[in-house]
Amino acid sequence: xxxxxxxxxxxxxxxxxxxxxxxxxxxxxxxxxxxxxxxxxxxxxxxxxxxxxxxxxxxxxxxxxxxxxxxxxxxxxxxxxxxxxxxxxxxxxxxxxxxxxxxxxxxxxxxxxxxxxxxxxxxxxxxxxxxxxxxxxxxxxxxxxxxxxxxxxxxxxxxxxxxxxxxxxxxxxxxxxxxxxxxxxxxxxxxxxxxxxxxxxxxxxxxxxxxxxxxxxxxxxxxxxxxxxxxxxxxxxxxx
Numbered sequence: 001x002x003x004x005x006x007x008x009x010x011x012x013x014x015x016x017x018x019x020x021x022x023x024x025x026x027x028x029x030x031x032x033x034x035x036x037x038x039x040x041x042x043x044x045x046x047x048x049x050x051x052x053x054x055x056x057x058x059x060x061x062x063x064x065x066x067x068x069x070x071x072x073x074x075x076x077x078x079x080x081x082x083x084x085x086x087x088x089x090x091x092x093x094x095x096x097x098x099x100x101x102x103x104x105x106x107x108x109x110x111x112x113x114x115x116x117x118x119x120x121x122x123x124x125x126x127x128x129x130x131x132x133x134x135x136x137x138x139x140x141x142x143x144x145x146x147x148x149x150x151x152x153x154x155x156x157x158x159x160x161x162x163x164x165x166x167x168x169x170x171x172x173x174x175x176x177x178x179x180x181x182x183x184x185x186x187x188x189x190x191x192x193x194x195x196x197x198x199x200x201x202x203x204x205x206x207x208x209x210x211x212x213x214x215x216x217x218x219x220x221x222x223x224x225x226x227x228x229x230x231x232x233x234x235x236x237x238x239x240x
Contacts (some may be wrong), residue, residue, distance in 0.1 A: 001032060002153060003103050005103050007082060010021060010075065011024075012071060013038055013235065017043040017088040021052040022199075026091070027092045031095070035054065037068065057071065061169065082153075082155045083152055088199045089151040094117075098154065098155035099155050101189050109178075111151065111188075112154055113147075113149060118192075119194065122197060123195045123197045133220075135165065139182055142222070147178055149190070150218075185191070
C-alpha cells in the first residue's frame with residue numbers, strides 16, 4: 001500500500017531464470033501484489049519467481065501482450081498497476097517516480113522514459129532507439145501526444161486501463177496503450193528511469209527477425225488505429 005493506494009505489479013517473463021529473482025527482490029516493499037506471467041518458459045523461471053515471493057501464472061500463448069493480459073487477470077483488486085520486464089533491465093527502485101504522480105492525481109498513465117533517464121551504454125540497441133523515435137513521432141504527428149519512449153516500465157490506474165480495452169497480444173502492447181491514451185485524451189506523463197543491459201538475450205531486439213517483426217507490428221498497429229478511429233488530438237503537456 002502506497003499512501004492508501006493498493007499497487008499491483010505485472011512481470012511478463014520468458015526464460016528469465018537468471019534475472020527474475022533480482023527483479024522481484026528490488027521491488028519496493030509497499031507493493032501489495034506481484035504476478036509473474038510465465039509466457040512458456042522452458043527453464044526454471046516459474047520456480048525461481050515463486051521462491052522469490054511472487055504469484056506465478058502461466059500464459060501458454062506466445063506474445064508480450066498475451067502475458068500482460070493474463071497477469072492483469074491474476075491480480076487481486078488494486079488501484080494502480082505497474083508493468084516491468086523480467087530481464088532486470090528496468091530498475092524497480094524507480095517505481096515511486098511512476099506511481100506517485102498517479103497518487104497525487106497529476107496523471108493517469110506514467111511512462112518510464114529511458115530516453116530521458118540514464119541508461120547503460122549498449123542497453124538499447126540501435127534498432128530500439130530508432131523504433132522508439134519513429135513510433136513516438138508518429139503518435140505525436142497523428143494524435144498530438146508527446147512521448148519520448150514506448151518502454152515497458154509504466155504505471156496506470158486500473159480503472160483507466162479497463163477503459164482502454166487493451167487487445168494486442170503481441171509486440172504492440174506498449175504502443176497500443178499509448179495510442180489509446182492519446183485518443184482518449186488521458187493525462188499522461190513521462191518520468192526519467194534508469195536502464196541497464198538485460199540479463200540474457202532479448203527475444204525481440206536480440207535478433208534481426210524479432211526486431212523486424214516488432215517494428216512491423218508496431219507500425220501496423222499505429223496505422224490501423226489512425227484509420228479506424230476519429231482523430232482527436234490532445235494538447236501537449238510538458239514532460240516531467
